Amino acid sequence: MTLITERAARSIVKYPARYKKVGLAFGDRVFPVSAPNVIHPTDTTNSCSPKMSADSTMKLHEYQAKRIFAEAGIPTPDSRLATSVDEAVDAGRDLGYPVAVKAQVQVGGRGKAGGIEIAGDDDELRDAADAILGMDLKGYTVDRVLVESAVDFVDELYLGVTMDRGEGEPVVMVSSEGGVDIETVAEETPEAIAREHVDPAFGLHPYQARKAVYGADIPDDAARAVTSVLQTLYDLWESNDASETEINPLMVTSEGDVVAADAVLNVDDDALFRHSDLAELEEESYTDDLERKAGEYGFDYVRLSGNVGIIGNGAGLVMTTLDLVDYYGGAPANFLDIGGGAKAERVANALDMVFSDPNVDSVVFNIFGGITRGDEVARGINDALEQFDEIPKPVVVRLAGTNATEGMEILNTELVQVEETLEGAVQRAVANAEEVAE
Amino acid sequence: MSIFVNDDTRVVVQGITGGEGSFHTQQMMEYGTNVVAGAVPGKGGEVVEGVPVYDTVHEAVRHEDADASVVFVPPAFAADALFEALDTSLDLVVAITEGIPTQDMSKVARRLRETDTALIGPNCPGIITPGEAKLGILPGNIFDDGKVGLVSRSGTLTYQVVDNLTSRGIGQTTAIGIGGDPIIGTSFIDALERFEADEETEAVAMCGEIGGEDEEEAAEFIATEMDTPVAAFIAGRTAPPGKRMGHAGAIVSGSGTGTAESKIEALNNAGVPVGDTPEQVADHIEDFL
Numbered sequence: 001m002t003l004i005t006e007r008a009a010r011s012i013v014k015y016p017a018r019y020k021k022v023g024l025a026f027g028d029r030v031f032p033v034s035a036p037n038v039i040h041p042t043d044t045t046n047s048c049s050p051k052m053s054a055d056s057t058m059k060l061h062e063y064q065a066k067r068i069f070a071e072a073g074i075p076t077p078d079s080r081l082a083t084s085v086d087e088a089v090d091a092g093r094d095l096g097y098p099v100a101v102k103a104q105v106q107v108g109g110r111g112k113a114g115g116i117e118i119a120g121d122d123d124e125l126r127d128a129a130d131a132i133l134g135m136d137l138k139g140y141t142v143d144r145v146l147v148e149s150a151v152d153f154v155d156e157l158y159l160g161v162t163m164d165r166g167e168g169e170p171v172v173m174v175s176s177e178g179g180v181d182i183e184t185v186a187e188e189t190p191e192a193i194a195r196e197h198v199d200p201a202f203g204l205h206p207y208q209a210r211k212a213v214y215g216a217d218i219p220d221d222a223a224r225a226v227t228s229v230l231q232t233l234y235d236l237w238e239s240n241d242a243s244e245t246e247i248n249p250l251m252v253t254s255e256g257d258v259v260a261a262d263a264v265l266n267v268d269d270d271a272l273f274r275h276s277d278l279a280e281l282e283e284e285s286y287t288d289d290l291e292r293k294a295g296e297y298g299f300d301y302v303r304l305s306g307n308v309g310i311i312g313n314g315a316g317l318v319m320t321t322l323d324l325v326d327y328y329g330g331a332p333a334n335f336l337d338i339g340g341g342a343k344a345e346r347v348a349n350a351l352d353m354v355f356s357d358p359n360v361d362s363v364v365f366n367i368f369g370g371i372t373r374g375d376e377v378a379r380g381i382n383d384a385l386e387q388f389d390e391i392p393k394p395v396v397v398r399l400a401g402t403n404a405t406e407g408m409e410i411l412n413t414e415l416v417q418v419e420e421t422l423e424g425a426v427q428r429a430v431a432n433a434e435e436v437a438e
Numbered sequence: 439m440s441i442f443v444n445d446d447t448r449v450v451v452q453g454i455t456g457g458e459g460s461f462h463t464q465q466m467m468e469y470g471t472n473v474v475a476g477a478v479p480g481k482g483g484e485v486v487e488g489v490p491v492y493d494t495v496h497e498a499v500r501h502e503d504a505d506a507s508v509v510f511v512p513p514a515f516a517a518d519a520l521f522e523a524l525d526t527s528l529d530l531v532v533a534i535t536e537g538i539p540t541q542d543m544s545k546v547a548r549r550l551r552e553t554d555t556a557l558i559g560p561n562c563p564g565i566i567t568p569g570e571a572k573l574g575i576l577p578g579n580i581f582d583d584g585k586v587g588l589v590s591r592s593g594t595l596t597y598q599v600v601d602n603l604t605s606r607g608i609g610q611t612t613a614i615g616i617g618g619d620p621i622i623g624t625s626f627i628d629a630l631e632r633f634e635a636d637e638e639t640e641a642v643a644m645c646g647e648i649g650g651e652d653e654e655e656a657a658e659f660i661a662t663e664m665d666t667p668v669a670a671f672i673a674g675r676t677a678p679p680g681k682r683m684g685h686a687g688a689i690v691s692g693s694g695t696g697t698a699e700s701k702i703e704a705l706n707n708a709g710v711p712v713g714d715t716p717e718q719v720a721d722h723i724e725d726f727l
Contacts, residue, residue, distance in 0.1 A: 056682050163540055165620040165650055168547040200544040219705055241541055271539035273514055302681045315618060316592020316647050319673040319683050320716065323698075326676045327714050335683055340575075340593075368597045370563060370577050402577050422598060423717055 057266040058244045059106045063146045065263035079148035088129035091147035098150045101128040105140040156249035159239040170198040174216040179249035204234040221256035241271030306331025309354035309363040313372045330430035341371040347380020360434035363395045364429035374399045374407025385415040394432040398425035440567035440612045441632040450475040450498040453510035470576040471571040474502040478671025499526045504546035508573045519543035532573045533559035543621040544621040563593035563615035584609015587633035590645035600718040611639045626656035641726040648674030652703040669722035670712045672698045
């Protein structure tokens with residue numbers, strides 16, 4: 001049982017709190033400094049990784065997720081999306097002050113990075129919107145903000161639904177310690193998060209939602225409303241093929257009402273084929289021109305900081321090639337998986353991709369053909385290299401598996417260095433990188 | 439001896455009329471696999487590579503006495519194909535398909551627990567017992583029959599390690615690619631349990647990668663339940679947190695779980711040597727024999 005508890009605790013660590021309580025604490029109530037009984041969402045703690053081409057989920061913006069949550073009946077604060085300072089001020093006047101101005105970018109730590117401000121009047125709102133719109137937030141340019149009514153609150157809760165991959169089952173999570181860094185809660189006091197595994201054939205039974213809510217010591221006056229939100233959050237998770245749905249914090253007002261102050265809806269990429277409405281929301285959000293290019297080519301690509309460019313087939317073998325570059329004293333510049341069954345053109349594109357990285361001083365091409373054929377790979381390498389008068393960076397090629405012999409006959413060995421083993425190829429590429437770098 | 443498959447295994451190919459399905463049916467038969475039927479809705483009565491095609495898996499099992507299936511069905515229809523396979527008396531289902539929605543696999547895994555069928559995959563290269571049968575897309579020519587079992591989350595890394603073994607004359611009893619997805623059928627532990635029970639398997643090579651905790655759980659199993667020696671390789675030591683390395687399952691979350699370090703430490707603590715390179719894994723295996 002301990003193992004399961006720990007695993008489930010860790011499973012939410014990827015999605016820590018978007019908000020941190022700001023203000024003065026009196027007992028277990030928190031009052032913001034400038035406006036009593038009004039929450040100041042500030043989003044100070046978050047280690048969420050940014051959306052990238054190689055991620056397996058599509059992350060919706062907060063305002064998109066909130067719209068979907070609200071349509072499903074989860075109470076959310078009144079809000080408006082604004083793309084200019086004037087629009088933001090109009091929104092503030094309509095909503096009534098104070099309001100929160102929140103950068104809509106798919107990265108965590110918005111508050112800490114200055115992406116969330118509180119405004120008490122037109123001037124403050126104008127200043128906040130002017131500062132946030134156009135700002136660079138961890139590589140992303142902010143082009144829209146959510147202007148949102150601040151909410152009176154007495155408690156902040158955490159609700160989440162995700163897949164426990166170890167169990168192969170969904171798990172719902174509830175904590176009365178929302179708002180603070182849920183990562184810390186999960187690691188230091190995992191018992192403060194009530195968890196309930198769900199049989200995917202039946203979905204979340206109402207009793208399970210109640211069990212989780214009462215198990216998390218949610219105040220009695222709010223328990224019924226929280227249970228209802230949790231049930232809806234699970235239904236949204238299931239109906240949208242989500243990898244995660246999360247509300248942190250779910251605010252409890254003095255009347256015992258609940259309001260979702262943030263909303264997370266991340267969708268399984270592999271299921272987008274049956275969610276055309278969600279697929280339409282997908283945006284390019286590369287922080288890096290090379291990752292954008294990899295996205296256009298359709299490669300699994302991750303840019304790293306070293307100078308040895310790496311191309312291979314199959315995730316495990318490419319990872320291994322990276323590890324060996326490191327093991328033999330080099331530094332990998334990237335992860336690039338051409339996938340299975342790549343034709344010559346794709347192989348040539350991969351080389352173009354790696355040559356486009358100015359950090360790359362040397363390239364290792366490691367193919368172990370299963371459904372990928374050595375002759376196609378050799379043709380692709382020839383095509384890519386024959387267009388150069390001079391090869392930009394030394395390329396080491398190691399071909400094994402299906403049609404490797406045919407590939408070696410085709411390969412123009414005047415343009416590349418050939419090695420028979422993985423270990424030999426990596427060592428040579430590392431040596432080349434050292435030589436070029438000097 | 440071998441695990442899961444041998445030359446008696448009677449195979450039905452689900453999705454046999456597709457490009458991948460027909461090509462690999464031919465490859466499997468060339469290797470000597472006993473492919474007895476195909477199953478594709480609406481294609482009953484056709485013949486592919488000399489193999490009769492049925493509309494349903496049930497018919498294929500009834501008419502051709504199939505006891506294993508290989509699934510090449512596209513991701514949108516793959517879960518249904520797996521439910522269909524699990525609704526028959528098949529002993530083994532091998533799912534090659536990549537990109538099956540995770541929630542679909544959660545439901546399949548739930549159904550799987552109610553059956554006596556073993557599922558390998560999805561998103562895997564399949565399984566091979568050298569010289570007898572292969573179910574999947576592995577290149578048969580790099581394998582050789584022998585005394586070493588191999589289990590891996592990655593296809594091409596399997597080939598690499600097999601190559602390191604075969605090239606120094608070390609053959610394999612059975613090699614299994616269990617797949618790189620977050621939710622899979624046969625786990626490391628399931629495969630290790632079978633290798634432990636197999637009299638011919640004298641050592642096991644295990645190839646893990648970052649993400650999840652399957653390797654850590656396998657380490658505990660090896661320490662407590664296995665006499666057969668195991669050597670391991672873990673891919674992804676240099677992977678930065680939060681970046682998915684190709685496989686949906688190969689991601690290290692911000693908290694540091696699923697890292698190569700934690701897996702290597704768990705395996706070392708279980709007495710399992712972990713090679714820094716695939717060649718070193720072969721060295722360890724050679725020492726065991």
